[in-house]
Amino acid sequence: MTLKNMIELSNGLTPIETEIGYYILKNQEDILDMSVIELAEKTFVSKSAIHRFCKKIGLKGFNELKVILAKDISEMKSDIEMIDVNYPFERKDGSQMIAKKLSKLYETAIYDTYDYMDFIELHKVAQLLHKAEVIDIYTHSHNMNVAENFQDKMLTAGKSSVECPHGFYKQRLTALASNPKHAAIILSYSGKATFVKPILKVLYQKKVPVVYVGKAGGNLYPQYVAGALTISSRENLRDRISQFSSHIAMQYMMDVVFGCIYNMDREKNIEYLKESIGFMDDRDIQDE
Template identity: 35%
Template sequence: MDIKGRISRATNLTPIEQQLAACVMELDDRLQGYTLKELASYANVSVPSVHRFCKKLGLEGFKQLKVELARSASQNARHANPVNIDFPFEAGDDPGTIFEHMASVYDTTLHDTQSLVNFTEMDRAALLLANADVIDIYTQSHNLYTAHMFCDRLLSIGKNVLCSENGERQIRRALASGPGHVALAISYSGLAPSLVQLLPLLKKRGVPIVYIGTPRGARINPGLDVYLHVSDRESLQNRLTQFASHIAVQYVLDVLFGCIFARTAGQSRAFWEESLPYTALPALRNPAGPSGAQPNHSQQ
């Protein structure tokens, strides 16, 4: 996560430090021309307050803050989006132009999402899911496609995971949840109608909830256990289709799967290897078969 993401999502700041954070974000590139004392004066805080603010962000001091802000500006300039995220192509565009524009949509969305995700939160999510007896995925609409793919990947390493499409079944899954269950809720906007019923039911049963969606979606649904943010540039209404939101959610789920596998590599790989004789394509299966019996060539 870049420095601006760390500042905007810092949860341990005092009111004075929050005031300082707002001034730093407001100054943006202009901060490079300020000294430590000038920043303190501009924000109406003390110099020690600036030092404490930097320490809470994991920085050595004011100089490193300026370096990180310059690096963030450089990265954002490289990933400046020249295309319309919601309508990346139009009448008359040739294949080469469409390829280039879609590459820009991918590049911008992946960069945004990486800068928004808190790595500590990602690690917490991976720990919860890795240790869960049962994982229930709650989502709807186009997010079901990526959710089912994530579900299949977890199954491939031996995790007990369910992803129901039917809203009534999702409610009953929530009602049947309890100790050992972990819920993964996916909603780009945070406005999915099902969340209004599902989240209180899961909380009441003490089920940890990992939420994947935009920062605004997270604010709409407070009090959950882990938040994994995704790029929020896509319009909720004025869009051709869900290119950016699909890319962002898929990216976070792929990374989350990788983090789960990294935590459970020995057990996960053993399950995967055990399943290969049963799940491989017929042409690729071991001639010995699952039972280990060699084919009889005497009658061939």
């Protein structure tokens, strides 16, 4: 996990510690040449405050922070062609260059999301969804494609209990009809979509466990959420051509969740596939 991700995912940072993190990320190369005392002077805090910050983000001390930062900088410099995820191609780019740049953007979004993954949290979420009798996915706009893709994948394992209610009215009716045997997934890159808070509050009252999937810092109502999965957060909320990065990151995360659930009943799921494939695919295909 990159240092940036570690800072963004840290819970309970004080305002002073948040400022320390902001300064480090803004002055990464300069930090490598600083001592802990010099950093304390630059950020107007005590030496002990720097050490507490390092502990809060999961490091032993300032020296380990510099080691991780040096690795991050090296990897960034080795990536010769940096992609702007909001405007990944230019007016002058032809079809081949657009294809090349988007392939790089997808790769970056997936690697970013992988770096954010907390595998203990991922396992907990997969178990929670696996034991639910019904999974309801609440989202809107382009993320509905991701939700329905997850629904389709679950059907290939014989699980017909994934629902993707469309629209304000259907989503609220679904939430009201839920019970503790349900589990819910909220897909929202920013966490700021207007449907999120009202749905979360009702699901909490109904004792329905909720999984939030979105960017770092997007889990705005942790008191209502049983599990949270973080995806790449490079994309601007408005200043962009389209949701290239957030879409591929969301799709990747939900595919990983499906894979984890699938493997909990792997032999049974493969047997189901073998039994059903003849009915689902009636093409006359001869094995070579």
